[in-house]
Amino acid sequence: MTPGLLAQLFLNALSLGSVYVLMVLGLDIIIRGTKILNFAHGQFYMLGAYMLFLLFQIMHLDFALSLVLAGLILGLVGAICYMSIFHVVRQRFTVTTTFSYRLLLSAMASVGLMMILQQGTLLLFGTEERGVKTPFPQMIDILDVRISLMRVIVILAAIVICLLLYFLMYKTTLGKILRAISYDPEAVTLAGINTRWILVFCFALGSALAGFAGGIIAPLFSVTPDMGTDVIFLSLLVLLVGGIGSYKGTILGGLLVGLALSFGFQFLGGIAELFVFLLVIAILSFRPGGLLGEAAD
Amino acid sequence: MKPPTSWKPIHKKLAAAVILIIVFAALPIFIENDYIKHLLIMACVGTILGMSFSMLFSTGLISLGAGAFYAVGAYISASLAMNAGISFWLTFPLTIIISSILALGVGAIFVRNGGIAFVIITLLFASAVVIAAGQIEFLGGWGGIIGIPRPTALGPIQFDSKMSYYYLILIILLLVVLAYYALYTSHIGRAWKAIKLSPNLAGTLGINQYSYRLLAFTIASTTAAAAGSFYAHYFQTVTPGAFSGWLSIYIQLYAVLGGLEFYVMGPAVGSLLMTFIPEYLRIIKEFEPIVTGVLLLVVILFFQGGILGTIVNATKSNGKNNGQGIHSIRSWLKKGKNTGVRES
Numbered sequence: 144m145t146p147g148l149l150a151q152l153f154l155n156a157l158s159l160g161s162v163y164v165l166m167v168l169g170l171d172i173i174i175r176g177t178k179i180l181n182f183a184h185g186q187f188y189m190l191g192a193y194m195l196f197l198l199f200q201i202m203h204l205d206f207a208l209s210l211v212l213a214g215l216i217l218g219l220v221g222a223i224c225y226m227s228i229f230h231v232v233r234q235r236f237t238v239t240t241t242f243s244y245r246l247l248l249s250a251m252a253s254v255g256l257m258m259i260l261q262q263g264t265l266l267l268f269g270t271e272e273r274g275v276k277t278p279f280p281q282m283i284d285i286l287d288v289r290i291s292l293m294r295v296i297v298i299l300a301a302i303v304i305c306l307l308l309y310f311l312m313y314k315t316t317l318g319k320i321l322r323a324i325s326y327d328p329e330a331v332t333l334a335g336i337n338t339r340w341i342l343v344f345c346f347a348l349g350s351a352l353a354g355f356a357g358g359i360i361a362p363l364f365s366v367t368p369d370m371g372t373d374v375i376f377l378s379l380l381v382l383l384v385g386g387i388g389s390y391k392g393t394i395l396g397g398l399l400v401g402l403a404l405s406f407g408f409q410f411l412g413g414i415a416e417l418f419v420f421l422l423v424i425a426i427l428s429f430r431p432g433g434l435l436g437e438a439a440d
Numbered sequence: 441m442k443p444p445t446s447w448k449p450i451h452k453k454l455a456a457a458v459i460l461i462i463v464f465a466a467l468p469i470f471i472e473n474d475y476i477k478h479l480l481i482m483a484c485v486g487t488i489l490g491m492s493f494s495m496l497f498s499t500g501l502i503s504l505g506a507g508a509f510y511a512v513g514a515y516i517s518a519s520l521a522m523n524a525g526i527s528f529w530l531t532f533p534l535t536i537i538i539s540s541i542l543a544l545g546v547g548a549i550f551v552r553n554g555g556i557a558f559v560i561i562t563l564l565f566a567s568a569v570v571i572a573a574g575q576i577e578f579l580g581g582w583g584g585i586i587g588i589p590r591p592t593a594l595g596p597i598q599f600d601s602k603m604s605y606y607y608l609i610l611i612i613l614l615l616v617v618l619a620y621y622a623l624y625t626s627h628i629g630r631a632w633k634a635i636k637l638s639p640n641l642a643g644t645l646g647i648n649q650y651s652y653r654l655l656a657f658t659i660a661s662t663t664a665a666a667a668g669s670f671y672a673h674y675f676q677t678v679t680p681g682a683f684s685g686w687l688s689i690y691i692q693l694y695a696v697l698g699g700l701e702f703y704v705m706g707p708a709v710g711s712l713l714m715t716f717i718p719e720y721l722r723i724i725k726e727f728e729p730i731v732t733g734v735l736l737l738v739v740i741l742f743f744q745g746g747i748l749g750t751i752v753n754a755t756k757s758n759g760k761n762n763g764q765g766i767h768s769i770r771s772w773l774k775k776g777k778n779t780g781v782r783e784s
Contacts, residue, residue, distance in 0.1 A: 174556060180556055180559055180560070182689075228737060228741070231741050232740060232741060235741075235744050241500060241636055241637060241638075242500070242555070243497065243500040243501065243502055243555075243636060244700070246502060246555070246556065246559070247497070247502050247692070247696065247700075248696070248740055248744065250502070250559065251692065251693065251696050251736060251740055252736075252737060252740045252741075254689055254693075254733075254736065255732075255733040255734070255735075255736035255737040255740065256733065256737070257733070258729045258730065258732055258733030258736070259729070259730050259733040259734065259737075261729065262726075262727070262728075262729040262730045262733070263730065266726060266727075376563075376564065376567055379560045379563065379564060380560075380564055382560060383553075383557060383560050383561060383564070387556055387557060413575050414571070414575045416568070416571055417568060417571050417572055417575065420564060420565075420568040420571075423564070424549060427549060427552075427553060427557075427561065428549045431552040431553050431557075432553065432557065433557070
């Protein structure tokens with residue numbers, strides 16, 4: 144184990160972790176705003192990767208442009224899904240509907256959506272793996288560490304997105320509404336704000352983040368219809384570690400899980416995921432509600 | 441709200457239950473096909489699992505971990521039978537005891553995380569159990585455990601046909617139903633319901649939310665493990681692949697499809713449908729997940745009380761539409777109430 148390999152491993156973990164951060168920030172925004180545990184989030188991620196494959200590989204658009212477009216298209220898909228499914232589910236709820244019932248029905252609706260999107264993609268694109276050629280094949284040599292430029296770009300893009308989100312959430316009126324809605328939607332409605340479109344925006348923003356994450360990971364890994372189901376478990380894990388409803392916690396959790404997984408696979412092999420799960424259980428037994436979250440009831 | 445123990449309908453319920461038991465006990469006599477008997481057996485297993493989900497849901501917790509304890513039960517039973525060489529009649533109670541201790545320990549950590557975190561943690565637990573079973577050599581790795589013995593003969597009854605297994609699972613199911621009914625109608629069941637309706641209000645009335653939920657988790661998980669024990673001795677093989685994380689999602693589908701407020705009949709109807717419908721969709725295998733997904737969405741969007749809830753509502757209102765079906769959204773807007781959820 145040379146320091147060079149260690150540094151490389153660390154960087155890989157960081158790039159993996161930053162993709163989780165993007166995914167889970169989207170998941171978290173959706174949960175906080177619309178109170179939907181969206182199992183179809185992994186499928187949005189997968190669709191994002193396919194969008195990049197179509198735009199960048201087939202239509203030869205600029206990489207940055209196709210990435211942004213993939214995010215925007217998935218945002219649109221998310222908005223359509225919300226309005227056609229989750230909004231109707233929500234319409235059926237009343238004041239007397241318990242929280243658990245709301246949670247269960249919207250989660251089950253997302254499972255149905257997940258099945259449709261998953262199998263639809265499988266039928267449309269087939270099971271074979273699609274490779275996206277790396278737009279940045281260069282390697283950077285610092286001391287004796289060789290780093291792929293693509294991974295650095297992934298990390299940088301994640302940082303930029305996080306900063307943009309921070310700006311949106313804490314510096315704009317829309318962000319203020321979004322934060323208020325996660326505490327008390329009724330009060331926001333009473334303040335004269337049309338929550339309906341805010342919730343659509345919430346869901347679209349979360350889906351766009353998933354699509355962006357899928358798009359940016361596509362050149363690093365191959366694009367398959369199964370990539371969504373693989374990533375959703377890890378995203379939920381990250382959400383749990385960081386604490387639901389805490390953006391800082393999500394970032395911390397994403398990096399932690401990325402690190403634990405990368406080093407775990409290097410040193411432990413196949414049981415790395417089990418090790419990460421036990422780590423999460425250990426954290427949760429001391430801090431129910433996650434690292435920076437609060438235990439909810 | 442009518443408590444489930446009101447005196448008037450109990451004789452009706454009893455009569456219905458007796459008729460159902462007779463029908464289901466007589467069913468295999470008329471069915472020649474072994475494969476349909478197998479499907480019936482799996483529907484019974486699904487009913488038990490769905491009921492365990494319903495029990496946790498009656499406390500307001502959504503568990504996606506029923507599949508986990510199903511797997512745990514199967515593996516405990518299998519390794520006991522293979523390594524200690526004891527028969528089903530001993531491994532079954534032993535599995536129940538061991539898994540209840542396990543569930544208590546695991547639940548003590550899980551139940552503290554309410555709401556969304558509980559959903560996620562149980563789902564992750566289910567997939568962690570599968571990975572653990574695949575990685576640990578003692579449990580047979582990804583190949584699983586093969587050659588688990590059938591239950592030994594009980595007097596003149598030999599366990600070599602589907603028929604005998606069917607009666608075995610039917611008796612287990614009946615015991616589970618009786619135990620659950622006793623629990624739901626006792627003060628424990630009422631406390632669970634109070635917690636579900638409003639955790640904070642229940643707390644002010646002196647109901648310890650944590651311990652009641654932990655109790656529900658332990659009982660539900662133990663039931664799932666008992667079903668797993670049966671599964672191991674029925675299939676005679678246990679592989680990690682049989683218990684993937686999506687199994688747990690299918691289990692809650694049983695309960696949602698049948699109707700969530702029907703703690704016994706809901707999962708039964710749901711699991712019967714979900715076992716038999718995919719069999720007849722086999723012709724269009726590639727589209728099967730899409731059809732299942734669309735069905736699920738239709739039920740959630742338009743028949744929120746589940747299939748049973750829709751039927752009960754339709755008969756109660758003498759054919760008048762009161763919140764179910766295509767016109768439900770319009771009637772919801774008019775009346776300002778949702779009869780799909782009859783909780784209050």
